[in-house]
Amino acid sequence: LQTSYCGHIGMEFMFINNVEQCQWIRQKFETPGIMKFTDREKRTLLARLVRSTRFEDFLARKWSSEKRFGLEGCEVLIPALKMIIDRSSAAGIESVIIGMPHRGRLNVLILCLVLHGKYELQRYMFAPQGSGDVKYHLGMYHERINRETDKNITLSLMANPSHLEAVDPVVQGKTKAEQFYRGDTEGKKVMSILMHGDAAFAGQGVVYETFHLSELPSYTTLGTIHVVVNNQIGFTTDPRMARSSPYPTDVARVVNAPIFHVNADDPEAVMYVCRVAAEWRSTFNKDVVIDLVCYRRFGHNEMDEPMFTQPLMYKQIRKQEHVLKKYADKLISEGVVTLQEFEVCLLGYNITVIQSMMAEGEPKCMSYPPTGLTDEVLKHIGEAASSVPLQDFSIHSGEILRGRADMVSKRTVDWALGEYMAFGSLLKDGIHVRLSGQDVERGTFSHRHHVLHDQEVDKRFCIPLNHLSPDQAPYTVCNSSLSEYGVLGFELGFAMASPNALVCWEAQFGDFHNTAQCIIDQFISSGQAKWVRNNGIVLLLPHGMEGMGPEHSSARPERFLQMSKDDPDRYPLYDCNWIVVNCSTPANYFHVLRRQILLPFRKPLIIFTPKSLLRLPEARSSFDEMTTGTKFRRIIPDEGPASKNPGKVKRVIFCTGKVYYELAKERKQLKLEDTVAVVRLEQISPFPFDLIKAEVELYDNAEMIWCQEEHKNMGYYDYVRPRFLTVLYVGRDPAAAPATGNKFTHLAELKRFMDTAFDLSAFEGRSF
Structure with a gap:
């Protein structure tokens, strides 16, 4: 009893309403002497702990003024992940998809996922792709040989934003897809690992939403291993202010997932829990939670001062001996390694920085084959x-x-x-x-x-x-x-x-x-x-506005259009961040x-x-x-009587969606089908400048208006207004000086906008 229940591991499993599963857990923790490790396993663990610790030391020296959300205080996370991956690989897993927050991300990227000696650190620190994001948001994809099993394994760490836990369902969806396309109906080839912070795990509702997908037929990933890096603090908020439950992991109880609490300063206890968690997932295809009870040696990030708000806690933390030294002393006292061997291991750990950048082209046109069928x-x-x-x-x-x-x-x-x-x-x-x-x-x-x-x-x-x-x-x-x-x-x-x-x-x-x-x-x-x-x-x-009140009427198109990256003053346009129709x-x-x-x-x-x-x-x-x-x-022009004689049209109404049918009905009742044209914008973003321009030129005697059923401060108005003005504008492009000093340039500018004003052919052949 002393050995099983008074050590550095605490278990929560008695709420599981399955006798077989409860007995399986009891055998893993109550059998005397079951938590033994060989000398080889201990040396491997020490080497991994050295890499984890020394890597953080290197980052602290090399980029001392950078926020990196280091792993100090939970260096055991790297050996823990490696143990999970090793045991899962041995059980047949070929692909692991991982999601995690900021803390320790660079260490996970480089040490846990990439082959030793080939670190693309420069890419993650100073060469972000696309518009760029902070280094502790970036992801990666890598295929490697697992040294413990000599099997190929693909490791994928998903990119994530600062919105903690938002990546959880994304990881699960990608895992489900890989299982689906591989025909892995039993979860024996593809699995997911989700890492969490203690405060976010308890506080973010998406954690609960994701757990409740875990056993639904079309959403289950057949067991996820959750690793909580339990700092015992959320930024500056103490646990008593951060949650109403005893433990940050209590949300996992709703799906009968076993929860293993373990002291992160006892590396062997952590390794054993990770081994059991991997075996649990392989055996029962159900979620399991590992709660790494650790601490945060520095503040929320390396630039933060934690003594402002947790002075007594951080006085204790500063006295805390590093886990690497604790474990090295333990193995030296056991005769597993000598002091000289340990020092050689420390000195032999070098990091090579290899700059690697990726470039990926942007699509330059919207061309595609016809979509019709026979x-x-x-x-x-x-x-x-x-x-x-x-x-x-x-x-x-x-x-x-x-x-x-x-x-x-x-x-x-x-x-x-x-x-x-x-x-x-x-x-x-x-x-x-x-x-x-x-x-x-x-x-x-x-x-x-x-x-x-x-x-x-x-x-x-x-x-x-x-x-x-x-x-x-x-x-x-x-x-x-x-x-x-x-x-x-x-x-x-x-x-x-x-x-x-x-x-x-x-x-x-x-x-x-x-x-x-x-x-x-x-x-x-x-x-x-x-x-x-x-x-x-x-x-x-x-x-659509159906007279049913403020709920369920608007899908808030203005929000999507506000986030569309196309420039209202640029014409033509060939790129976008999404398509809105x-x-x-x-x-x-x-x-x-x-x-x-x-x-x-x-x-x-x-x-x-x-x-x-x-x-x-x-x-x-x-x-x-x-x-x-x-x-x-992209637009549907008026195809009634008005389009047959555009010179007589007095008004062109541009609109989108359901309101077209209401406008068409009213126009018919008023017998204005010869003098009012109604044009539908089917694709709103990217804006169809070319087609709108053609309609404006077609009805050159008509008044142009925009009509929508949504309120003026909602819907499409604020988006389409400047773009219509761009279509209607004719003149010189923006410039810093009021006029060019070069006569030839002046005449070229004049000819260009005169051609624009009077000649439609100036717009022919462009791709939008």
Whole structure:
């Protein structure tokens, strides 16, 4: 009892309602003498501890004025991760995906993940990619030989922002995707490790959201090892102010994960706990938590002064002997190593800095092949959408399927069938499609019905899109937990694993993305600029003023447009951080989904999807708009009487989305179809300067207005206004001096803007 329960390891497992699992844990900790290590294992542990400690010493000397969020006080983390990776590799794991906060990141990057002697430290410290990010945010991907098992293993550390724990679901999504594409249905080849700070683990709600995905069928990664670096303080906040629970790890109890608390100044105890955790994950495919009870030798970062707020604590910390010295003294006293051997180990540890930079080109155009399909393909997918491929399957009502069959016979599609056509065609071409979110299987508005449920047999269901052809790609459609932050992060991670998959997250209502804003801001909007990580995730956000009050009306398009990086004064435009669209027809929705895969690059796609248009008879499309040779239309010009005689048009109304149908209805009632043209912006960002310019020139006698159903301080107005002015502006470019002093330059400028003012051909042939 003294040995098992009065040492440096504390266990929480009695809440687990599984006798086999509880007995397994008891045997690992209650069996006398089970926590023994060989002399070779102890020497390996010492060498790893030396590397971890000396690396932090090197960073402190080399970059003494830099914030690096060093590992001092928890140097044992590096040997701990190595033990987890070693044991997991021995069990057959081939790929490990890791997420972590700031503390110790450089040490993990260099010592734990990269081959010894080839440190790309200069790249991480001084040569960030893209627009650049701080060194303790950067990630990496590396394949190496595990020296303990002589097996290849791929190690991936995900880039993360300062929003602690935001990377958790992203890691899980990428892990799930790798398991999916490898056919690893038992989690024996791919696994995840998540590291946490104690204050963030207790305080950030996304931790709870991520835990609750851990055993859901379409989201489980079949066991994650969580390592909490327990500083016993959060920046300057004491635990008694930071949480209401006894331990920072108590959130893990909700999923019956065993929790192992261990004193980080006892390296052998830490190694044993890590070994058991790896074996637990391999045996039961369930989450497990390791709580490394340690301390922070310096402040929140190396520039911080902790004595301001925790004077007594830091007086004790300054007296604390370093763990390396403690463990070295222990092994010397045991005769495992000599003092001379230890000193040689210290002196023999050198670091070579190799500068390595990566450059990755930006896409220079939006060109892509047509996205239309043949009538035969459209009909085939339509027939699958309107039938049940299983025999003796009792459906709720045949009305929906009969309605689809009727549309197919008339060569028309509504919104749901247009989406069906897009997904089905990609699946037939071998493109995996994943649709995730709250109630997406049926659809919030009861329009989708991608999963049919047998009305007589419990748990019997059918997904017709998985019965299109023998060699098709799989379709994954999954109702998520009632989470936005966690699930959107998960889908983002899933999309990272394969650029050749269409991964969509649908909000139940567009404004529900509010609670996932961190993922949007930190990963989706800026991920490419900060970390040169392209991602093709699609966000489906129901939007529209339907008279239902302030909740669930607006998907807040102004927020996405405000974060769009295109310059309102630059024309033409060829690059963007994402694409924002508001399609008004099922055909255009069909095309934009297919275009997302056919583009030669990957950008996030934000789609404001409709509600009332889902069933509006006028909002239907013909097969003719989807057949071979057709493609996504960035704007839809007026195609009625006004366009036939543009010289007589007195007003051109530019708009986007649902309001078009209301404008068209009012124009018809007022009998203004000859004198008022209505032009729809389908792609809002990047702004279609070229097509808008053509419309302005076409209706040269007309007044131009912008119309939106959203309030003026919301929606699109603030975004489109300066861009319309740019289209209408003719004159010289900006300059520092009021005029050129060179006559030839003056005449060239004059000719250029005169050509612009009177000659449309000046804009022909440009790519936007």
